[in-house]
Every structure is written in structure tokens, then in C-alpha cells.
Amino acid sequence: MxxxxxxxxxxxxxxxxxxxxxxxxxxxxxxxxxxxxxxxxxxxxxxxxxxxxxxxxxxxxxxxxxxxxxxxxxxxSPDGNHRVQVAWRELNVPQCGFCQSGQIMQAASLLTENPSPTDRQILDGMQGNICRCGCYQRIVSAVRHASTGA
Structure with missing residues (x-):
């Protein structure tokens, strides 16, 4: 058990x-x-x-x-308001949406480890999470937004 x-x-x-x-x-x-x-x-x-x-x-x-x-x-976030989820919505990240839960979970973990990552650190930290639609620029922007609020 x-x-x-x-x-x-x-x-x-x-x-x-x-x-x-x-x-x-x-x-x-x-x-x-x-x-x-x-x-x-x-x-x-x-x-x-x-x-x-x-x-x-x-x-x-x-x-x-x-x-x-x-x-x-x-x-x-039971109500869907984790700062990464909010950034995803505010920046309209998803296209098809299939990968987004994995992307969000990876981003939340990254921001726990590094609350203020550079764009290079975001790219490195999100490596291995594939977006078939190619929304990588929006993903990086949303992670940056979640880390800075801007």
C-alpha cells in the first residue's frame, strides 16, 4: 500500500x-x-x-x-488564480491549450526556485516542455509577467 x-x-x-x-x-x-x-x-x-x-x-x-x-x-490554485495562471490568462498564452497545464506547472516550479528569472533562465527552466503550437514567446512573456507583475 x-x-x-x-x-x-x-x-x-x-x-x-x-x-x-x-x-x-x-x-x-x-x-x-x-x-x-x-x-x-x-x-x-x-x-x-x-x-x-x-x-x-x-x-x-x-x-x-x-x-x-x-x-x-x-x-x-483551486480557484485558478495562481500568479502563473493569472499571467497566462492576461497574456492569452494558449492556442490549442493541450500543453498548458504542464507549462504552467513547470513555470510555477521555476518561479518557486527562482522568483526573478532572466529570460535566459526562463528559457532554460522551461526547456523540455513542448508547445506544438509554438507559443514560446508568449510563454516566456507570461513567466516574466508572473515574476514581475509587468
Whole structure:
């Protein structure tokens, strides 16, 4: 039995402890804001936080989250008003929107680690989160906006 906390709620998982966290979050808990993209940790659509650090849910086994705090996009801000989410809306970042929950989760983790990143640090920190629509300039602008308010 694996015990973990997801979005502040304690959960027990009695399945295979090697199951990807992504599948537990989506299939067992019904939190489908975390997306399946590539299944190989290359696109970032499945990004969640474990103890505040961005990880790829498709590569992280449920057992790796045992006793830790997992945050999905649904738990980042229950009312959708985390500063990164607000910046995303104010700057109209998404085009298709598929990658955006992973982008937002990566950006929130980056700003926790570095509250005032340079554009180069934003690009480096967001590397590995792919946007098929190519909204990278808007993503960098939104991360900068979330960090500075301007």
C-alpha cells in the first residue's frame, strides 16, 4: 500500500507501486488536467509537483511519491488564480491549450526556485516542455509577467 497526498488529500494506492503517477492521478482520481503526451518524459504535458518540484508524471512511479505531497494543476490554485495562471490568462498564452497545464506547472516550479528569472533562465527552466503550437514567446512573456507583475 502506497500512501501519498495529492492536492492536500491523503490517498492510499494498493496497485502496482511501479504504476506511473500520471495514470493514478488521471484514471484513479479523475484529475485529468495532467495530460498524457509522449509517455517518455520528453514533452512535459504530464508535469506535476512533488514537494514543490516539477516532475514528469509519466516517468514517476507512484512509489516515488510515497509520503510526499503531489500537486496537480487542479491543486495549484483551486480557484485558478495562481500568479502563473493569472499571467497566462492576461497574456492569452494558449492556442490549442493541450500543453498548458504542464507549462504552467513547470513555470510555477521555476518561479518557486527562482522568483526573478532572466529570460535566459526562463528559457532554460522551461526547456523540455513542448508547445506544438509554438507559443514560446508568449510563454516566456507570461513567466516574466508572473515574476514581475509587468
Amino acid at each position: 502506497v500512501k501519498l497526498t495529492i492536492n492536500g488529500v491523503a490517498h492510499d494506492y494498493d496497485g502496482d507501486p511501479a504504476t506511473p503517477l500520471l495514470w493514478f492521478v488521471r484514471d484513479e482520481l479523475g484529475l485529468n488536467g495532467t495530460k498524457y503526451g509522449c509517455g517518455a518524459g520528453l514533452c512535459g504535458a504530464c508535469t506535476v509537483h512533488i514537494d514543490g518540484v516539477a516532475v514528469r508524471g509519466c516517468l514517476t512511479a507512484v512509489s516515488e511519491a510515497a509520503g510526499k505531497s503531489v500537486t496537480t494543476i487542479e491543486g495549484l
